[in-house]
Amino acid sequence: MEKMQRAFIYAMLSNIFSDSLNEKEINDFKNNEELLSVIGEASKEYFNSKSVEEIKEELNVDFTTTFLINAHPIESAVTDLKQDVLVGLQNPVMQFYYKYGYDINLLNTEIQVPDHLAIELGFMQNLV
Numbered sequence: 001m002e003k004m005q006r007a008f009i010y011a012m013l014s015n016i017f018s019d020s021l022n023e024k025e026i027n028d029f030k031n032n033e034e035l036l037s038v039i040g041e042a043s044k045e046y047f048n049s050k051s052v053e054e055i056k057e058e059l060n061v062d063f064t065t066t067f068l069i070n071a072h073p074i075e076s077a078v079t080d081l082k083q084d085v086l087v088g089l090q091n092p093v094m095q096f097y098y099k100y101g102y103d104i105n106l107l108n109t110e111i112q113v114p115d116h117l118a119i120e121l122g123f124m125q126n127l128v
Contacts, residue, residue: 018118
């Protein structure tokens with residue numbers, strides 16, 4: 001797999017893990033036969049057999065259940081002595097990003113921790 005394909009896949013996964021898909025993103029999937037083929041035949045059938053609204057509703061339920069209610073896609077919850085989650089430069093993951101020139105702005109996203117899976121996948125995209 002070439003670098004651009006890998007970077008695209010990391011970007012796509014980062015986006016998927018950061019929030020539920022919107023109509024434009026769902027349409028992008030529906031209209032990309034090559035991507036659907038890579039993801040798998042079952043996914044291709046799913047996207048081709050349902051309307052955008054059905055897909056959006058079902059994926060929103062799955063995203064909310066999986067990542068907001070039952071678990072959070074973070075590597076760890078680094079806390080201080082008061083059990084507050086460390087989100088700034090005091091968080092070792094944020095220090096790592098800063099040290100190696102990966103700039104993230106947590107103020108522009110609902111993601112509040114630097115070790116969220118979506119941010120880590122974005123970092124991988126940047127590395128590729």
